[in-house]
Amino acid sequence: MAGDRFDVIVVGGGPAGATMSWALARQGINVAVLERTRFPREKVCGDFVEPAGLRLIRVMGCDAALDGPTRLPITANRVYFGPHLAYRNTIPYYDGQHGQPRHSLIIPRAELDAMLLQNAEDTGATVLMATEAGAVRREDGTNQVDIRCGDATRSLSAPLVIGADGFESLVGRSAGLQRRDRRHIGIARRMYLEGVEVDAGETTIWFDEDHIPGYGWMFPMPGGRANFGIGVLSESADRFGLSVPKIFGESLARLRLRHPGCRNARAASKPLGGVVKAYGGIDRNHFHGGLLIGDAGSFVDPITGEGITQGMESAIIASRTVVAALAAGRFDADFLGRYDTEFRAHFDPSMLYVGFCAAIMRNWHFREILWRVTRRGFERANADPEFGRVAGAGFGGVDVQPRAILIQLWTAVFGHLARGGVDAVSALLAGRAPGGGAHDMLGDLGAWHRGWQASIADDAAWHYAWLADVARAFARMGPALATTENPRVRGLEI
Amino acid sequence: MAKARSRKASPAKAASARPEVAIIGGGIAGLSAALRLAQRGFAVTVFEAKPELGGNMSSTTVHGIDHDVYPHMFCDWYANFWTIFEQDLGFARATHFEPQDGVKLLELGAETYLDLRNPSTLATVWENLTSGILSVPEMIVLMFSMLDLAAYPFGGDVTDNLERIDVNGFLYSRGYVTEDVAKVHNYILTLVWSMNSDVTAAKTYQDFLRHFSSFPNEQPLAWLLRGSLRQKIVQPLADKLRDLGVTVHTETMVTALDIIDGRPRLTVEARNGVAAPQPFDNAIIATPAGAMIRLAMGAPGEDPATKIVAVEPRIAQLQHFRDAAIPVVDIYFKKKLAGVPQGQIGLKGSPMMLSVIDISQLWETSSMLRERTALVLAASDAFAIPAVGPEARGFAMIEQLHRWLPIFNPGKHWGDPDSDIEWAMSHFRANDTNRLFIDDVTSWAFRPTAGDPAALPNIFLAGDYCQSSADMATIEAAVQTGLLAAQALQAADARSHGKMRGEPITLAVEQLDGGAKLLAAKLALLPAAYGASAWAALSESLANPGGERPGTENYPLLLPLSYTLDWWKTAYSLALQLAPELKSASLADAGKTTLLKAADLLQDFARRQPGRGDPRPPPSELATTFSAFAGAAMRAAEAALTKAARGKPPAPDAPYKRRWRVKP
Structure with missing residues (x-):
C-alpha cells in the first residue's frame, strides 16, 4: 500500500498540474499526477502562449515545446471592428523585458500538454494517465482520493491535494469552492481551419457589434492551419439571447469576407465548446488539505480568456506553499491561506485592472459606445506605438500596469473630448453641422446616453446592480494603482 | 437621600393618590x-x-x-403642535389655517411685490431664482448657501467653541458668498426672530433650514391662522x-x-x-x-x-x-384698501424691519372685517422706532408703513380723525412682557x-x-x-x-434629512454655486469698474482655489458620514472603503428598481420636470445647431451597422 501514499496528489495533468508536479518533483517531493485522458488529446483552447509563458516553459527545460518545426512565432496582429481594419501592426508590448521572448507562440494543446507532463514525469513525478479521480475525502488530516483506471479502482492518500482539474474542478467541488457566478464565466467555441494564407506570425482578432461582450480570434499555424474561435460572457449570452453556435457560424462567414487570407479557409476539425471562469470570481483558492490552481482556481484573464500562462504561474506560486506546508507539517486552511496572499500579490495588479474593464463591458447595452471607444483605441495604437505598448498591454493581458494605463487612457480621453469640443465649435462657426470626424465627442456622448437609457429601460434593477459591481471592481483595483511594476512581467523566481 | x-415628605400618600x-x-x-x-x-x-x-x-x-x-x-413640520391641534382639540387644519407657499417682499417705491417661495419643487426654485430679490447668480448663491449650511457637519457638541459660530461667521468662511447674499440672510433672521445674523448661532439657523428642506415634496412654507x-x-x-x-x-x-x-x-x-x-x-x-x-x-x-x-x-x-420685544400695531381702516396682497409681506429695507399681514383677507369674515382692511404691523427691530410712549411709537410704525405702502392717509398723529384709520379699533402694544427668546x-x-x-x-x-x-x-x-x-x-x-401612570407620553420626532443626502446635493451643486459667484463678481466689476469693494476685480481668480478646497472638504465630510470608520484609515483604504460603501448604497437602490418585465412606477414629478426641461434644452440646442448649420440637420449619429453579405 505504500505505493498509494504520496506527499501531494495533483488532480489534472494540464499545464498547471504538470508545472506543479514538475516544481515539486524537482525538490524531491513524492508527487502523483492524475490525468483523466490519455495524452496526447485535443483541448478546447486558443493554443496561444504569451511571452511570459514561453519564458516559464523554457525555464522548465521544455525547449522541445518551443522550438519544434510546427512553431510559428507571433509578432504581429490585426484587429477588425466589423469589416473595418482598425489595427494592423506588430504587437508593441512584446519588448523582451526580463528575459521574455519577443514573440508568442501558438502551440496546439495536444502537443503542449503532453510535453509538459512528460517533462514532469522525467523530473520524477508519478504520472497516472487515463486515471479518473473520484471525490476527495478528508480523513484524519489526510486526503483520500478514490481513483479509477479502466475497471480498476483504488484509493490514494496524501496530506495535500492540488486541484488542477479545470473549470469544473471536482476537487474544488469536494472542498465546497464552486463558482457559478455567470458574471465571471466565459463561453468559448473553437475549431481548426485549413487553407489559411496569412503573413507569417500575424494573428487576427475581431469585434462585432452584435457579439459584444466577446471577441473572435484566428491564430495561424504553419501549413495554412489556424486556430479559430470565439468567446462571449456567459451572463450576456443568457440575458441577451446571444447564441454561441450562431455567433461562431457568423464569425466564420464574416472572417472569410473581411480577411483576404481567409477567403478559402475550411474547417479542419469539429467545432468544440468550452468554458472559462475568470479571476474575478475567486473567493479563495485554499481549503483544509489542498489548493486550487489553473482553471480550477479561476486563473483566467477576464478579457482575453487566456489561462495557460496564468495556470502555470499559479502552480509555481502554489508549489512554494506546498513545500512550506510539508516542511512545517501543517495542512490546515489557516496555514495554506498564505497561497492566496501570494497569488493575489502576483496577479492582482494586472487581473483586477482587466477585471474592472471586463465589469464595464458586461453591459451589453453599452456596446455602441464601447465599440466606438475600443475601436478608436486600436486605431490610436496603430498610429502611436507607445500608446499600444502601455494601454494596449492592458487589452492583451500582458504587462498590465494599471496606473500607467489609466494615466495614458485618461489623458487620451480628455484630449479627445477637448479636441472634439474644439471641432464641434469650429464646425458651428464654419456653419457646418457638428459631429463626426476623428474626435466625434458629441457622437460618443450620444452613444453613451443611448446606452444608459436603454439599459435602464430594459432592466433598471440590473443596471444599478451592475454599476455597483463596476464601483466594487474599481475599489478592489484601487490599491494596485500604487504598484509601479506588474510582478507578472518580472516573472517568478524558480 | x-x-x-x-418618602418622609409624603408618608401617607399611596401610589394611587393623584400627584x-x-x-x-x-x-x-x-x-x-x-x-x-x-x-x-x-x-x-x-x-x-x-x-x-x-x-x-x-x-x-x-x-x-x-x-x-x-x-x-x-410651519408644516410643527408635528407636536399639529398633534395637539388636530387630535386633542379635534380641529381640521385646512378649516382654521390658510396655507402660505411663500412670503412677499415690497421694496421702497415699488408697486409690485417680489415673491420668495418655499423652494420645495423645481418650479418654486426656478421662481425664486427669477424673483428679482437678487440677481439670478446671487439667488443661486443664496439658495446654495442655505443648502451648504443645512449640510454642514457640525460636530454635535455645541459647547465646543469652534462649533459656536454665528451665521455671518459661517457665510464669511464660505468662499463664494457675496455681501448682498449675506444681507438677505440677515433680513430673514431679523424678520423671523428679531435677531441679526451676527448673533444668530449658525447651528440654530441650520436646524431651521433643515426643517424647511422638503425638496422635492411640495409643501407650504407655513400656515397662517384664520x-x-x-x-x-x-x-x-x-x-x-x-x-x-x-x-x-x-x-x-x-x-x-x-x-x-x-x-x-x-x-x-x-x-x-x-x-x-x-x-x-x-x-x-x-x-x-x-x-x-x-x-x-x-x-x-x-x-x-x-x-x-x-x-x-x-x-x-x-x-x-x-x-x-416685537412691537405690534393692529391698524383697522375706515375702508377697504385696494391692492394689498394676501399673506405675509416684508417691507424690504425698512429700518424697523416691518412686516405686515392683512387679516381682513385672512380671518374668517365678520361684520367688523367685511367693510374694512385690517393690517397687523410688526416691527422686528424695536430699537429702530424713534419715539417713546405707546401712541407715538405706534404712529411712527404706521408712518414707516405708509412710506412703503402709500395707499392710505395716516393722518398727522395717533388718533388724528383726518385719516383713513379707525383709531378706536386700532391697538398698539410694545410687547415688553411678551418677549422672544434670542x-x-x-x-x-x-x-x-x-x-x-x-x-x-x-x-x-x-x-x-x-x-x-x-x-x-x-x-x-x-x-x-x-x-x-x-x-x-x-x-x-x-x-x-414603581408604576407608570397612564400611557407613556410620546412625542412626534421629525426625521430630518440626513447630512449625507444634503452633502451629496451640495457636492453636486458646487460648480453651479461657484460659477454663479464668479458671474456675480464679474457683473459687479463690470458695473462698477474699480469696484466699490476692494479686491472684487481679482476675486474670481481666487474662486477656483476656494472651489477645490470646498469640494475636497465636502467630499471628505460626505465620506465620513457614509463610513465613520474612515477617520482612522489610510488614504488608499479610505478611498476603497468609500467606494465599496457607495457600491452598497447603489446595490440597495438597485434592489428597489423594477427589473426586466416588472411594472414600472410612474415617473416622479422631479423626474418628469427634469426630463421635460432637459428635452426642451436639447430641442433648443438642436434647433440652434440646425440653424447654425444653415438648415442642414445634424448628421444622425447612426450606430455602426453594416449588413454582412454572407454567402449562402
Whole structure:
C-alpha cells in the first residue's frame, strides 16, 4: 500500500498540474499526477502562449515545446471592428523585458500538454494517465482520493491535494469552492481551419457589434492551419439571447469576407465548446488539505480568456506553499491561506485592472459606445506605438500596469473630448453641422446616453446592480494603482 | 437621600393618590404639559401671571376685538403642535389655517411685490431664482448657501467653541458668498426672530433650514391662522383643560419657589393678596427664561439654601440669555384698501424691519372685517422706532408703513380723525412682557434640556429656550419642551411609585434629512454655486469698474482655489458620514472603503428598481420636470445647431451597422 501514499496528489495533468508536479518533483517531493485522458488529446483552447509563458516553459527545460518545426512565432496582429481594419501592426508590448521572448507562440494543446507532463514525469513525478479521480475525502488530516483506471479502482492518500482539474474542478467541488457566478464565466467555441494564407506570425482578432461582450480570434499555424474561435460572457449570452453556435457560424462567414487570407479557409476539425471562469470570481483558492490552481482556481484573464500562462504561474506560486506546508507539517486552511496572499500579490495588479474593464463591458447595452471607444483605441495604437505598448498591454493581458494605463487612457480621453469640443465649435462657426470626424465627442456622448437609457429601460434593477459591481471592481483595483511594476512581467523566481 | 426625603415628605400618600403638579406659566409650553399630564391622571394646577392664558400666543381683547401678541407662522413640520391641534382639540387644519407657499417682499417705491417661495419643487426654485430679490447668480448663491449650511457637519457638541459660530461667521468662511447674499440672510433672521445674523448661532439657523428642506415634496412654507389665537387655539385648549379637571389660576403670580424636603413649595400672589405657601409633588417651570431665573435664584432676603440654584448652580448661567420685544400695531381702516396682497409681506429695507399681514383677507369674515382692511404691523427691530410712549411709537410704525405702502392717509398723529384709520379699533402694544427668546451664539453653551430630574428632583423646565429637536424659538419648540417636561415628570413619577401612570407620553420626532443626502446635493451643486459667484463678481466689476469693494476685480481668480478646497472638504465630510470608520484609515483604504460603501448604497437602490418585465412606477414629478426641461434644452440646442448649420440637420449619429453579405 505504500505505493498509494504520496506527499501531494495533483488532480489534472494540464499545464498547471504538470508545472506543479514538475516544481515539486524537482525538490524531491513524492508527487502523483492524475490525468483523466490519455495524452496526447485535443483541448478546447486558443493554443496561444504569451511571452511570459514561453519564458516559464523554457525555464522548465521544455525547449522541445518551443522550438519544434510546427512553431510559428507571433509578432504581429490585426484587429477588425466589423469589416473595418482598425489595427494592423506588430504587437508593441512584446519588448523582451526580463528575459521574455519577443514573440508568442501558438502551440496546439495536444502537443503542449503532453510535453509538459512528460517533462514532469522525467523530473520524477508519478504520472497516472487515463486515471479518473473520484471525490476527495478528508480523513484524519489526510486526503483520500478514490481513483479509477479502466475497471480498476483504488484509493490514494496524501496530506495535500492540488486541484488542477479545470473549470469544473471536482476537487474544488469536494472542498465546497464552486463558482457559478455567470458574471465571471466565459463561453468559448473553437475549431481548426485549413487553407489559411496569412503573413507569417500575424494573428487576427475581431469585434462585432452584435457579439459584444466577446471577441473572435484566428491564430495561424504553419501549413495554412489556424486556430479559430470565439468567446462571449456567459451572463450576456443568457440575458441577451446571444447564441454561441450562431455567433461562431457568423464569425466564420464574416472572417472569410473581411480577411483576404481567409477567403478559402475550411474547417479542419469539429467545432468544440468550452468554458472559462475568470479571476474575478475567486473567493479563495485554499481549503483544509489542498489548493486550487489553473482553471480550477479561476486563473483566467477576464478579457482575453487566456489561462495557460496564468495556470502555470499559479502552480509555481502554489508549489512554494506546498513545500512550506510539508516542511512545517501543517495542512490546515489557516496555514495554506498564505497561497492566496501570494497569488493575489502576483496577479492582482494586472487581473483586477482587466477585471474592472471586463465589469464595464458586461453591459451589453453599452456596446455602441464601447465599440466606438475600443475601436478608436486600436486605431490610436496603430498610429502611436507607445500608446499600444502601455494601454494596449492592458487589452492583451500582458504587462498590465494599471496606473500607467489609466494615466495614458485618461489623458487620451480628455484630449479627445477637448479636441472634439474644439471641432464641434469650429464646425458651428464654419456653419457646418457638428459631429463626426476623428474626435466625434458629441457622437460618443450620444452613444453613451443611448446606452444608459436603454439599459435602464430594459432592466433598471440590473443596471444599478451592475454599476455597483463596476464601483466594487474599481475599489478592489484601487490599491494596485500604487504598484509601479506588474510582478507578472518580472516573472517568478524558480 | 432624595428618595428618603420624598418618602418622609409624603408618608401617607399611596401610589394611587393623584400627584399634585404645579405648572408655572400658562404659555403654550405649560398648557401642552398640563394637557398631557391631566390626560394621564395627574392633578394639575396652572399659574398664569397675566389675565389671559397663552403667553406669547395670547390675545388681548380690547373693545371686543382680539389683538394677538404677534402674528405667528405655523410651519408644516410643527408635528407636536399639529398633534395637539388636530387630535386633542379635534380641529381640521385646512378649516382654521390658510396655507402660505411663500412670503412677499415690497421694496421702497415699488408697486409690485417680489415673491420668495418655499423652494420645495423645481418650479418654486426656478421662481425664486427669477424673483428679482437678487440677481439670478446671487439667488443661486443664496439658495446654495442655505443648502451648504443645512449640510454642514457640525460636530454635535455645541459647547465646543469652534462649533459656536454665528451665521455671518459661517457665510464669511464660505468662499463664494457675496455681501448682498449675506444681507438677505440677515433680513430673514431679523424678520423671523428679531435677531441679526451676527448673533444668530449658525447651528440654530441650520436646524431651521433643515426643517424647511422638503425638496422635492411640495409643501407650504407655513400656515397662517384664520382668526385670533385666543379664539382658535388658546380658548379651546383652556376649555379642554377645564374638562380634564385642570385648575387654572390666571392673574396669579408665583413669587417664590422653594425646595422644602425635596418638594417644590410655591408662594403665589393673586389679585386678592398673597396666599399661604403651598407644597406640590412636582413643578414644571414653563415661564420665559427671565422669570425662571428669578424663581431659581430667589430675591434678596429669601433663604438661598432652598432655591433651585443651591441644588443646580449651573442654572445661574442662564442669566446669559437675551430676549427681544416685537412691537405690534393692529391698524383697522375706515375702508377697504385696494391692492394689498394676501399673506405675509416684508417691507424690504425698512429700518424697523416691518412686516405686515392683512387679516381682513385672512380671518374668517365678520361684520367688523367685511367693510374694512385690517393690517397687523410688526416691527422686528424695536430699537429702530424713534419715539417713546405707546401712541407715538405706534404712529411712527404706521408712518414707516405708509412710506412703503402709500395707499392710505395716516393722518398727522395717533388718533388724528383726518385719516383713513379707525383709531378706536386700532391697538398698539410694545410687547415688553411678551418677549422672544434670542437664540444667539452664546446661548448654546447654557441651554438646558427640558426637565433635568437627576439634578432637580421633582422640578422640570419647559420653554423654547430649552433644547429640543426644533432648537429655535418657535411654537413647536415650546410645545416640544412642554411635552418633554411632562414626559420626564411622568417617568420620574413612575420611578418613585414603581408604576407608570397612564400611557407613556410620546412625542412626534421629525426625521430630518440626513447630512449625507444634503452633502451629496451640495457636492453636486458646487460648480453651479461657484460659477454663479464668479458671474456675480464679474457683473459687479463690470458695473462698477474699480469696484466699490476692494479686491472684487481679482476675486474670481481666487474662486477656483476656494472651489477645490470646498469640494475636497465636502467630499471628505460626505465620506465620513457614509463610513465613520474612515477617520482612522489610510488614504488608499479610505478611498476603497468609500467606494465599496457607495457600491452598497447603489446595490440597495438597485434592489428597489423594477427589473426586466416588472411594472414600472410612474415617473416622479422631479423626474418628469427634469426630463421635460432637459428635452426642451436639447430641442433648443438642436434647433440652434440646425440653424447654425444653415438648415442642414445634424448628421444622425447612426450606430455602426453594416449588413454582412454572407454567402449562402
